[in-house]
Every structure is written in C-alpha cells, then in structure tokens.
Amino acid sequence: MLLLALAWDAGGYFPSSYLAVGAIAFFVCAVLLAAATPRYRVSTAALIGLGALAALTLWTAASATWSVTPDTALEDAQRNLTYLALFGLALIAAGSGRLARHFVWLILGAIVIVSLAALLSRLYPDLIETGAPLATLTGYRLDYPFTYWNALGALASMGAVLGLGLAADARAPVALRPLAAGGAVIAATTMYLTFSRGAWMALAVGLVVLVALAVNRGSLLLSGGIVGLGTALVVLRLEAYPALIDDPSAEAGQEAAGAAFGPYLLLIVAGVIAAQLAVATMRASPRLMVVLRKIFRPLLIGLAGLAVVGFLVAYGVAGSKAEERSAGAIADGRDLLDRQWDDFMRPGGFTAVGSARLTTTRGTRSDVYRVAIDGFEAHPLRGEGSGAFEYRWMRDREVTEKVRDAHSLYLETASELGLVGLCFLLVFIGSLVWAAVRSRLRPGGLGRSASAAVAAACAVWAVHAAVDWDWQMTALTGTALMLGATLYPYGQQRRRRQSRGSERQLWVPSDVKPAPAGPPAS
Numbered sequence: 001m002l003l004l005a006l007a008w009d010a011g012g013y014f015p016s017s018y019l020a021v022g023a024i025a026f027f028v029c030a031v032l033l034a035a036a037t038p039r040y041r042v043s044t045a046a047l048i049g050l051g052a053l054a055a056l057t058l059w060t061a062a063s064a065t066w067s068v069t070p071d072t073a074l075e076d077a078q079r080n081l082t083y084l085a086l087f088g089l090a091l092i093a094a095g096s097g098r099l100a101r102h103f104v105w106l107i108l109g110a111i112v113i114v115s116l117a118a119l120l121s122r123l124y125p126d127l128i129e130t131g132a133p134l135a136t137l138t139g140y141r142l143d144y145p146f147t148y149w150n151a152l153g154a155l156a157s158m159g160a161v162l163g164l165g166l167a168a169d170a171r172a173p174v175a176l177r178p179l180a181a182g183g184a185v186i187a188a189t190t191m192y193l194t195f196s197r198g199a200w201m202a203l204a205v206g207l208v209v210l211v212a213l214a215v216n217r218g219s220l221l222l223s224g225g226i227v228g229l230g231t232a233l234v235v236l237r238l239e240a241y242p243a244l245i246d247d248p249s250a251e252a253g254q255e256a257a258g259a260a261f262g263p264y265l266l267l268i269v270a271g272v273i274a275a276q277l278a279v280a281t282m283r284a285s286p287r288l289m290v291v292l293r294k295i296f297r298p299l300l301i302g303l304a305g306l307a308v309v310g311f312l313v314a315y316g317v318a319g320s321k322a323e324e325r326s327a328g329a330i331a332d333g334r335d336l337l338d339r340q341w342d343d344f345m346r347p348g349g350f351t352a353v354g355s356a357r358l359t360t361t362r363g364t365r366s367d368v369y370r371v372a373i374d375g376f377e378a379h380p381l382r383g384e385g386s387g388a389f390e391y392r393w394m395r396d397r398e399v400t401e402k403v404r405d406a407h408s409l410y411l412e413t414a415s416e417l418g419l420v421g422l423c424f425l426l427v428f429i430g431s432l433v434w435a436a437v438r439s440r441l442r443p444g445g446l447g448r449s450a451s452a453a454v455a456a457a458c459a460v461w462a463v464h465a466a467v468d469w470d471w472q473m474t475a476l477t478g479t480a481l482m483l484g485a486t487l488y489p490y491g492q493q494r495r496r497r498q499s500r501g502s503e504r505q506l507w508v509p510s511d512v513k514p515a516p517a518g519p520p521a522s
Contacts, residue, residue: 002086003107003479007114007155011146012474015075021474022082025089032092045438046091046488049431053084056424059417060386067385067416076386079474086478090485100445100486104454105176107483108166111159112183115190118144118152122193122244123258123265140246142193151473153196154464158457158480159187160227161206165453167276168223170216172450174280181227181276182269188231189265192238193245198467206460213440213452222279230272237264364399365407365467371396372406375415383418405469412469432458435487444489451487458484 002021006012012021042050061077064070094100121128121144128144141149163184167177191199214220242250243257251257375384375392384392389412390404397403406412414422436455440448461470461480470476 003110003475003482004113006475006478007110008145011148011151011476012478013148013472015078018079018082018474021478022078022085025082025085029085029089029092042091043489045431045435046485049428049435049488050084050088050091052424052428052431053080053087056417056421056428057081057084059421059424063383063385063417063421065385066382067388068391069385069387072387072390073385079472082474083478083481087481087485090482091488094445094486101447101450104162104446104450104483104486105166107479108159108162108180108183111155111162111479112186114145114152115156115159115183115187118142118156118190119186119193119265121145122254123262125248125254125258140248141195142190146473146475148473149194150196150198150464150468151470151476153191153194153199154202154461154468154470155476155479156187156191156194157199157203157206157464158460158483160184160191160203160231161210161460162453162457162483163187164207164224164227165210165214165220165456166450167227168214168216168220169447169449169453170219170283171447174277177223177280178273178277181223181230182273184227185230185234185269185272188227189234189238192231192235198464201467202460202464205463206456209459210452210456213436213448213455215448215452219279219283223276226272226275226279230268234265234268237261237268364401364403367398368393368403368407369411372408372411372415376411376418379418381418381420383414383416383421386416389415405472407468409465409469409471412471429462432462432484432487435484435489438489439487442489446486454483454487458487 002025006017006021009017012018057077057080060073060080064073064077067073090103094103117128119142122142143149143152146152146155161184163180166172167181167184169177172180188203191203211217211220238245238261241257241261243252243254244261248254371393372389374396375389378384389406392415393403406415410422410425413425417424436451436458439446439451439455443451446454458480461477464470465477
C-alpha cells in the first residue's frame, strides 16, 4: 500500500509524499518491534546494508554545512531516511523467512497494478485522465501515474523480469505462475510505451542475470518463450496504431485506437496465461514429466542434430557468400556503433519521438555526466554537497536544457558527496550483491528460483540508476529496496534449552536442526 501511495503521488518525488510514507514506515517498524521481540536476529549482511544506508543518510545531512543549497541537502537526507525506514520495514517483514515469498508476490502485484493503470490511461483516456499536457521535449511517452516516463519504464522493466522469473519457478503455486507470466507481458508493454532507452538496457542486463542465476534453465527458457512471444505480438500490433505510439490525433484518434487495440491485448495476455497454466500443470505432475522427457528429449536431440547437419551442408554450398555477408554485416555494425557513440558524445536536443527514440543515442547525457565528473574532480573527498550539481550545471553546461540531477546515481553521489558518500553507497549495493549470490548458493527464506528472479529485478534497478535519477523517485527505488531485503539471510533464531536446572538462551542458525539426543551415558 505504501508503494502504491507513492506511485500515485508523482512517484514519490516531492517531500510531502515521501515524508509521510517514511513516517508511517518508521511507526510500523516501532509497533512491530514493541509488540513482540523477534525470534531471530538480523544477519550480518543485512546489518551492513542497513548501516551503510544510515551512514549515507547522515553524510547527506552533514553535507548541508558545505553545500550551496543546504535546504536541498536536508530534503535529500529526509528522502534517504524514508529509504532507511522502508528497507528496515522490509527486513522485519521478510526477515524470518516465512513471509518472504508472499512479500515478493505482493510487490509483483503492486508493479503490475501500476503498469496496468498506465496502460489503461493510454488505451482508454476517457476512463483515466492523466491531467498532464503533452510534453514538447520528449514527445508522446507513457508516464502515468509516475509523471516521469523513464522511472515508469524502469519499474515496468523490473516487473517484467520479476514476473518471468516467478513464472518459471517450479516451487511457486501453480495458480500464481500463469498470473506472473501475464503480468510480465503487461509490464513489458508498459515499458515499451515509455520509449525509455535506459529501461531496455536495464531489461537486457536483468535477463542476463536471471539466466545466470536460474536453477532450471529449461523451465525458464519455456516460460521466456511464452512471455517473449506474447510481448512481441503485442508490440508488433501496436505499430499499426500511430495514435497510441506517436501522435494521439493520428488517424481516427487515441480513443478509437485504444478501443480497437484493447481486446487484442486482452486476448494475447489471456493466451499467455493459458499457455503458462498448461506448462505449470504439466510441471506439477511427476508422471507426466517422465513421459514428456522420454518423448521430447530424444526428439529435441534429433532436431538439434538435423539442424547441425543442415548448417554444415548449407555452409558447404554457399560458404563464401555467407562469409562475405557476415563481413559486410560486421562492418555495418561497427559503423553503426561509431555513429551512435558520436551522437552520444555530441550533446544536443531530442529530435526523435515515439519508437524512433529507441534507435538513437542522441541527447544531453554526455554533457550532464561531464559536469558531474568535473564536480567530483573539484572536491573528490567530501563532494560539493548534496544538491550542488544543479548550480554547477547552470554554470558549466553546453546545452540550454534545465537539469536538476546528474541522471546517474553513482556519478551524482560522487559529485555531491565525494568518495565518502560513494563508498557508503557502494557498500550498500555490495551487501545486496552478496545477499543475491548467497541466496542462490544457500537459499534462505526464498527458494533458488525466486531468489534469482528477485536478484535480476534488483539488477534492473541498479543498472537503470546508473543512467537516470531513479534515487529521486521514491516509488521506484523504494520498491527495489524492499524487494532486495528479501534476499538477505535471516540470521540466527533464538531457542531455549535446560542446562543444569537453569534456563539459558542460545543463538543457533535457524536453518540448522538440533541433533537427536544420544543414548544416556553409562
């Protein structure tokens, strides 16, 4: 509920929204800790992450003493306090391990709700009025309810990866796996309509992490094929409706296009759910899986052998032509990369709108990053103070665009908080990476497949935060932090035993069962 409240309040960007949510989160933490002492203690990795986040908050507040914008520095520190409260609340809620799985599914549900509302605002504008005029700088991009398209794209990308990972989890309930697959298609469609290049890049990294950490890659490949095919059909169909992707007044208009496309989207999502339900049902039947393995494994091996033979025959017949085409394709690829790099390094205004934005790197990011690096070089240890980037940008920029943030969490932290603040941030992210790796090797509250899905979704956020101001969107970063809290091991659990007539408290790992009592000594 807290995340949804932030999402519908401009993504939690303004202090009025994140301060209220932070106060509620701190209050709930206090009530939970006062009502009953937890039967477990927080793991060392979680304490390191919590301590690093607290240290970053204190250092941000301290930077108000040397920042040219002390009020902004205090606002940033208050936002960090909200993150500290949300992260602590998530550790308490999921820390025992019993509720971690449910917690992850609730977060996926919240992401799907936001993505679905965003889609409905585009398909049925008479049903959901966003109240925002069409932006002249960025074109026709989906941003409801966040009011910022790139942040919405990042959240939807997280939902697509998380939904795919949970859909492929053999330990997940059969009834929920199809819903996760359908939610992944909805989230991916929302991400596409934001036309966020950073979201596509983060999605690619998230999928790589998901495959690398997956337990059963065959199941993941099958679910990925279902979700990928459904998403591809939706995106291809969207291209037939310019009023939904380029201009709301094109052809018959946005309302007519949405009314025509809506049933098609519903049909595709229903087909994905049905296909994933069939896969999950078959997966849940051991006998049926044995039969399928006996039938399909030899069939797949035979098809693979035929494909190899066919490739060798085709290469023998037209090998020289294939090599010429390959060499030409490689040369064209290098030329394309060179042009994209030149466009990126030449800061300028946006010229492409709609889906055309996805094929160009043109923009102002290179100039933004240059100014942030200059700020770090000027004060490498303590930084220029939180909020100082905007003033340096107004003084040193080469383009006329107004920018408040460095569009990179890591570069902005280095510029405003120096090496000290950057170290605190990297320690926190490092604890999250450690927790993700450990949960894959030695699962705690989550199973290995669910841990892989959560880690991949957090990787999406970590990568996207490197190219945008995600830290200022509390709904987005708060979702990532609460999701990441489920990865941490749940430490040690307290139990009691009698010893020499007195009762002592011992701390033992909660996942270690007590050894059976041996025979009495003679």
